[in-house]
Structures are given as C-alpha cells and as structure tokens.
Amino acid sequence: MHLGAAITTSIRKQQLVSKVRCFSVISPKTSSENESPIHHDLFKSGQKLGSFKVGDSTFYSLIENFAKTCDLSSLEEVFNQMKHEKRVFIEKNFILVFKAYGKARNSSKALDLFDKMWVEYQCRPTVRSFNTVINAVIQEGNFDKALEFYVSVVVQSKQxxxxxxxxxxxxxxxxxxxxxxxxxxxxxxxxxxxxxxxxFTYCTLMDGLCKEDRIDEAVCLLDEMQVEGCFPSAVTFNVLINGLCKKGDLARASKVVDNMLLKGCVPNEVTYNTLIHGLCLKGKLDKAVSLLDKMVCDKRVPNDVTYSTIINGLVKLGRTGDGASVLVSMEERGYKVNPYVYSTLISGFFKEKMPDEALNMWKEMISKGCKPNIILYGALIDGLCREMKPDEALDVLIEMEKTGCKPNAFVYSSLMKGYFDTSNVDKALDVWEQAKANDFVQNEVCYSVLINGLCNNGKLTEALTVWDNILSKGYKPDVIAYSSLIHGLCNNGSVEEGLKLFNQMLCLGSGFEPDIVTYNILFNGLCKNGCISNAIDLLNCMLDRGCDPDLVTCNIFLKTLKEQVNCLEDGSEFLEELVVRLYKRKRIAGACKIIEVMLQKYVVPKTSTWEIVIREVCKPKKIRAAIDRCWNNLYVQ
Incomplete structure (x- = not known):
C-alpha cells in the first residue's frame, strides 16, 4: 500500500510539473493584454499536505520563473492569487522578488513589499530578506534611503x-x-x-578611510586585521596602494607592496596598474615604463588600461610622440585601441603645436576602422580652433552631424572660442545661435566662452546684456564667467563696477571663490588707476581667504611701486613682508614661492627671512618627507 501511494503521488507530481511548464513559459509579450499568464483552474481543489497545499510548489515555480525574467506585473499577480487562495508564503519567494525589483531598479517596491511581509503575508522576514532589500537600494545609489531603512529596521525596531x-x-x-x-x-x-x-569588511572601511584622506588609519587597520587573524587578500592591499598612490606617497605604497609579498600575496594586474597610474600622476613616466617591463617579466599581462594610463601620462608631460610609440606597442600586442586613447594623442599633438602629426593620427585611426565618436570629434575641432582654423573646424562639425553624431557643449564652446580668437565675432555668435537651437545654452561653459569672447573683442555692452540674460533665467555663472566680465570692466576703466561684481562673487559662497587670476585682474586695474592703497587692502583680503600670490601678483605690485616711488628697496621690502605674512599664516609653500620670485628678480632676502623659512622647511616631518621622496625616486629600478 505504501508503494502504491508513493507511485500515485509521483504521477500527480509529474502531471503538475507538466502543467506548470505549460503556463510558466508564457511571456506577457506574446499573450494578449487581457489574458492572464496563470490558468486559475490549475490551483483549484488542492489536497492539503501538512502546512502546504498541492499547488503551492506551482506558485513557487511561477515566482522563480517570473523573477528571472523580471516580469514584475506577473509576479504581483501571482502574489495576489496566492493571497486570495490563502496559500503559504515562504521567505525564499520574497527574496526572489526583492532581487527582481533590484534588477529593475525599483527598490521602492522592494521596501514596500518588505513592510508587508509579516502584516499581509504572515511571513516573518529574517536578515536574509533585509540584506537583499538594502542591497537593492544600494545598487540604485539611494544611500540616504538605505541608511534610513537600516536605522528603522535594525537599530530602532530591532526586527x-x-x-x-x-x-x-x-x-x-x-x-x-x-x-x-x-x-x-x-x-x-x-x-x-x-x-x-x-x-570584505576591512576592505570597505579601508577604502572609505583612504577616500577621506585618512591613510594612516587605513594602514593601522591592515595591521589590526592581521593581528585578528583575518588574512588580507590582493584586493585589500590594492585598496591601500591605490589610496597612497592618489596621495602621491609612492614610498609608502612600495612598502605596502613589500608587505604584500611577505604575506604571500602576489601583485596582480590591478596592483601594477595602480602603481603605474601613481607614477604617471607624479610625472615619473620613465619609472612607469620600467614597471610595465617588470610587469611583463612577472608574467602579468598589461591590458588596455595599463597602456592608456601611460599614454595619458606621457601626453600630460608634453611627450605625445612617446605616447604614440606606446600606442604602436599596444597594437602590436593585439590590443584594440579605444577612442579615448586616440583623442588624448590628437589633443596632445595639437597642444604641442604639432598639427600635422595630429591630423595624421586622425587619418590613421580612420584607416584602422575606428569610428569617431563625440570625444574624438571634439578633440579634432578643439585642436583646429587652437590652430586658428575655425572654418575647418566648422566643416568637421558639419561632417559630424551628417554621421548622426550630435555635438555637445564642449564642441560648441571650442568652435565659439576659435572664432572669437580670430576676431570673427559674427561667426562666433552664429555658433551661439546654433547652440541655442540645440538647447545647450544653459551650459555654464558656453556662457563663460561667450562672455569672455565678447569682452576680449571689446563688446562689453553685449557681454553685459548676456550677463543680465543669464541672471534673469536663474543660471549661476561660474568663476571663469565672473573673471571674464571683471576683466572686461577693468579694461574699460570701470574698476568700481568690477569690484561690485567681485563682491557679488564673494557673497555666493565657497563654490564661487575667486582664484588668483581674478585677484590679479583687479590688482592690475586698481594699480593702473593709481588706487594702490585699495590694491593693498584687496591683497590682505586675498591672503585672509587662503589664496597665495603668484609671480604675476608680484610683478604688478613691483612695477607699480617702482613707477610710483622709483625705489627698488621698496619692492624688496614688499616681498619680504609677503613672506612674513604667509609664514604667520602657516602657508610655507606660498612663502617659498615668494622667495623664488625674489631670487628671480635678483633681490636677496634678509637673513631673518631666510631663517624663518628654512626653520620651517627643516622640521623633522619635512625632513622625513624629503627622505621619502628620495626613496621614491630610487623606487622601481
């Protein structure tokens, strides 16, 4: 009898599974809008077995299938049907649905369903459900909501x-x-x-500390981790190496690599790429290339990120030709070059006044079947404008639009600047109108280029009209736009108006803090008008706001003092006073720069001035930093 009952149950299960297959594969895309993907007769008169009914497993199979395809509407229908028939809900069902909501970037519904689990569906959520829901919220990038959910469920209600x-x-x-x-x-x-x-816990916290520039605490955490018996992985070491490299502390990064090797962790591609990137940031390209060779010797295969990092570093150092050589090596190893590498090289050649090489690179790229994108077109247009060839750049823009590649704000800004630089204001304004037609005028870069171009071409009235237009539409001009208009006003003799604009800038807050360029414009305007005392007051304001003077600042004041007082000693005293003021504000780097200016001007600093600077530079921490830099220079032979 027992064997017969088992056979009967097996046959029923097979029939049920075959029915599930018939209905679970129905896609809502192929069925009509009014047709339900679930056949209601399938679940009627289910025989009760313990706490489950025959047919519950059918619902579970449907939930699993619909969750895999992220068919959210069908999932909701299955849940409604189960609730209507008083079926048993298990946590696994909810976890599948939570994951589906996460994939669909709809974490709000996951949160809502979590709240209903116990009240409406009599299924008590465990930590597994909670973790699935909060992960869906995190994946959506809603970190504030994730924290609120955690505090509510774990901290306050302790569910x-x-x-x-x-x-x-x-x-x-x-x-x-x-x-x-x-x-x-x-x-x-x-x-x-x-x-x-x-x-993973340690890695997450160490990464957070590194991003907050609390590297020392992150390093201590690595030591603590090992004391607690949690062995770090290559990822752990890479987090620290990346933080140290971004800070520019390559000496300590090399020590972490040594520690990594002692712990039996072999540096991987990420380790090498991070170190190479750090060396490139510090301008140590020769050592980066040496490390690339070592990477190959250690049988770690460089990838396109490795090569792209070195090429970008070479271009930043003005060695675009060497970058092109690395590109050849990259292609010889079978790597497909991405458009960003080409755009970096093309921009680099133009910036180094090598337009022929840039255009040859463009032709070579096209011949290799690389389809230009907005980044590449932007690099070519910007380069041609730098060469004072805006008409040729306009031809590229027309070709670009024909291929279906829509220009962006950067392209319009480059073209406008090109026409302004060649004093072709009318054509620059035509490009502006085209940008307006394509809804790019709200971009702050476009406005800055327009205002700067108008001011530089003596169109101050037009620039002020544009400025009023910006403000009336609620846009906030950036620092460049403010500096450009202040420059235009000062050149026109309206220094007082320039100062009013400057004060407006100060009232806007930290995001609109004037830079040294803005200050130098006003210094020059005030000194030309003979308002030296006002210029000195502004200089004091600048020092109080944490902005250090540069060579241009010194030249403006030295020239004015020489013309007004006709005495070189007054200029030297002015520079000596600047050094002392900066020193008192603990801005040693700024004070050292003024010393450099004095030496360039053949003005010998006083013994007392030398003393205060050297005393500060030669503090133990500074000496330690200098030694670390020496080790850093010797690293990666």
Whole structure:
C-alpha cells in the first residue's frame, strides 16, 4: 500500500510539473493584454499536505520563473492569487522578488513589499530578506534611503539581527555618504553583536578611510586585521596602494607592496596598474615604463588600461610622440585601441603645436576602422580652433552631424572660442545661435566662452546684456564667467563696477571663490588707476581667504611701486613682508614661492627671512618627507 501511494503521488507530481511548464513559459509579450499568464483552474481543489497545499510548489515555480525574467506585473499577480487562495508564503519567494525589483531598479517596491511581509503575508522576514532589500537600494545609489531603512529596521525596531553581510553593506553606505566616523563606530560594535569582520569588511572601511584622506588609519587597520587573524587578500592591499598612490606617497605604497609579498600575496594586474597610474600622476613616466617591463617579466599581462594610463601620462608631460610609440606597442600586442586613447594623442599633438602629426593620427585611426565618436570629434575641432582654423573646424562639425553624431557643449564652446580668437565675432555668435537651437545654452561653459569672447573683442555692452540674460533665467555663472566680465570692466576703466561684481562673487559662497587670476585682474586695474592703497587692502583680503600670490601678483605690485616711488628697496621690502605674512599664516609653500620670485628678480632676502623659512622647511616631518621622496625616486629600478 505504501508503494502504491508513493507511485500515485509521483504521477500527480509529474502531471503538475507538466502543467506548470505549460503556463510558466508564457511571456506577457506574446499573450494578449487581457489574458492572464496563470490558468486559475490549475490551483483549484488542492489536497492539503501538512502546512502546504498541492499547488503551492506551482506558485513557487511561477515566482522563480517570473523573477528571472523580471516580469514584475506577473509576479504581483501571482502574489495576489496566492493571497486570495490563502496559500503559504515562504521567505525564499520574497527574496526572489526583492532581487527582481533590484534588477529593475525599483527598490521602492522592494521596501514596500518588505513592510508587508509579516502584516499581509504572515511571513516573518529574517536578515536574509533585509540584506537583499538594502542591497537593492544600494545598487540604485539611494544611500540616504538605505541608511534610513537600516536605522528603522535594525537599530530602532530591532526586527532583524544583523550579520556580517549586513555590516558590510551598511559600512559601504556610511562610507559613500562620507560618514566615516559612524562607519568606524559600526565596525567596532560588530564583536558585541557576535559578528566577526571578514576581509570584505576591512576592505570597505579601508577604502572609505583612504577616500577621506585618512591613510594612516587605513594602514593601522591592515595591521589590526592581521593581528585578528583575518588574512588580507590582493584586493585589500590594492585598496591601500591605490589610496597612497592618489596621495602621491609612492614610498609608502612600495612598502605596502613589500608587505604584500611577505604575506604571500602576489601583485596582480590591478596592483601594477595602480602603481603605474601613481607614477604617471607624479610625472615619473620613465619609472612607469620600467614597471610595465617588470610587469611583463612577472608574467602579468598589461591590458588596455595599463597602456592608456601611460599614454595619458606621457601626453600630460608634453611627450605625445612617446605616447604614440606606446600606442604602436599596444597594437602590436593585439590590443584594440579605444577612442579615448586616440583623442588624448590628437589633443596632445595639437597642444604641442604639432598639427600635422595630429591630423595624421586622425587619418590613421580612420584607416584602422575606428569610428569617431563625440570625444574624438571634439578633440579634432578643439585642436583646429587652437590652430586658428575655425572654418575647418566648422566643416568637421558639419561632417559630424551628417554621421548622426550630435555635438555637445564642449564642441560648441571650442568652435565659439576659435572664432572669437580670430576676431570673427559674427561667426562666433552664429555658433551661439546654433547652440541655442540645440538647447545647450544653459551650459555654464558656453556662457563663460561667450562672455569672455565678447569682452576680449571689446563688446562689453553685449557681454553685459548676456550677463543680465543669464541672471534673469536663474543660471549661476561660474568663476571663469565672473573673471571674464571683471576683466572686461577693468579694461574699460570701470574698476568700481568690477569690484561690485567681485563682491557679488564673494557673497555666493565657497563654490564661487575667486582664484588668483581674478585677484590679479583687479590688482592690475586698481594699480593702473593709481588706487594702490585699495590694491593693498584687496591683497590682505586675498591672503585672509587662503589664496597665495603668484609671480604675476608680484610683478604688478613691483612695477607699480617702482613707477610710483622709483625705489627698488621698496619692492624688496614688499616681498619680504609677503613672506612674513604667509609664514604667520602657516602657508610655507606660498612663502617659498615668494622667495623664488625674489631670487628671480635678483633681490636677496634678509637673513631673518631666510631663517624663518628654512626653520620651517627643516622640521623633522619635512625632513622625513624629503627622505621619502628620495626613496621614491630610487623606487622601481
């Protein structure tokens, strides 16, 4: 009898599975809009077996299939049907649906369903459900909402007890929000919750510390990690190496690599790429190339990121020709060059006044079947405008539009600047009208180029009209736009109006802080008008706001003092006073720059001036930094 019952049950299950297959594969795209993907007769008169009914597994199969295809409407229909028939809900069903909502970037529905789990569906959520939902919210980038959800469920109502994954997720959220101290507090409470941090926990917190420029704490965390018996992975070391390289501390980065090798972790491609990028940022391209050779010797295959990093670094140093040689090596190794590498090289050749090489690079790129995109077209148009050939750049723009590539604000700005630089104001304004037609006029770069071009071409009235237009539409001009208009006003003799605009700039807050260019424009205008005392007051204001003078600043004041007082000693005293003021404000780098200016002008600083600067530069920490720089220069032989 037992064997017969088992056979009967097996036959029923096979029939049920065949029916599930018939209905679970129906796609809402192929069925009519009014047709339900679920056949209701399939679930009637189910025989009860314990806490489940025959047919519950059918619902579960449907949920799994619809979740895989992210068919959210069908999932909701299945849930409504189950609720109507008082079927049993299990947590696995909800987790599948939460993941589907996450894939569909619809975390709000996942949060809503989580709230209904116990109240409407009598399924008590565990930490697994919570982790799935908060991960969906994080993947959507809604970190504030994720933190609010965590506080509500875990901290306040204590609906679930967090596990290691929960802490890893919330640490990620806190680090993304810049709440690094709260992240450390959460990390420290883990042992009290009987959660042992894993390698991902340490990596997340170390990455957050590095991004907040708290490298020393991140390094200490690596030591603590090893004491606690959690062995770091290559990813862990790479996080630290990346943070140190971005800070420019290559000496300590090399020590971390040594530690990595001692712990049996072999540097991988990411390690090498990070070090190469750090060397390029510091301008140590020869050492970067040497490290590339070492990478190959260690049987670590360079990828397109490695080569692109070196090419970009060479271009920034004005060695675009060497970058082109690396490009050849890259292609010989079988790597397909991406458009960004070509755009970097083309821009580099134009900036180095090598237009023929840039155009040859463009032709070579086309011959190799690389289809130009907006970045490449932008590099070519900007380069031609730098060569004072805006008409040729306009031809490229027309060709670009024919291929279906729509220009962006950068392209229009480059073309406008090209025409302004060749004093062709009418054509520049035609490009502006074209930008307006394509809805790019709200871009602050376009406005800055327009105002600067009009001011430089003596069209101050038109520039002021544009300025009023910007303000009336609610746009906020950037620092460049402010500086351009201030420059135009000062050149026109309206220094007072320029100062009013400058004061407006100060009132706007930190995002509109004047730079040294803005200050120098006003210094020049005030000194030309004989308002030296006002210029000195402005200089004091500049120092108080943390902006250091440069060579142009010094030249403006020295020239004025010489013309007004006709005495070189007054100029030397002025520079000596600048050094002292900067020193008192703990701005040693700025004070050293003024010393350099004095030496360039053959003005010998006083013994007392030398003393205060040398005393500060030769502090133990400074000496340690100098030694580290020496080791850094010797690193990567």
């Amino acid at each position: 679930v007890s967090p596990n290691v994954l929960t802490y890893n997720l919330i640490l990620k959220v806190l680090c993304k929000l810049g709440l690094i101290d709260r992240a450390i507090d959460s990390f420290r409470e883990m042992p009290f919750k009987k959660c042992t941090p894993d390698v």
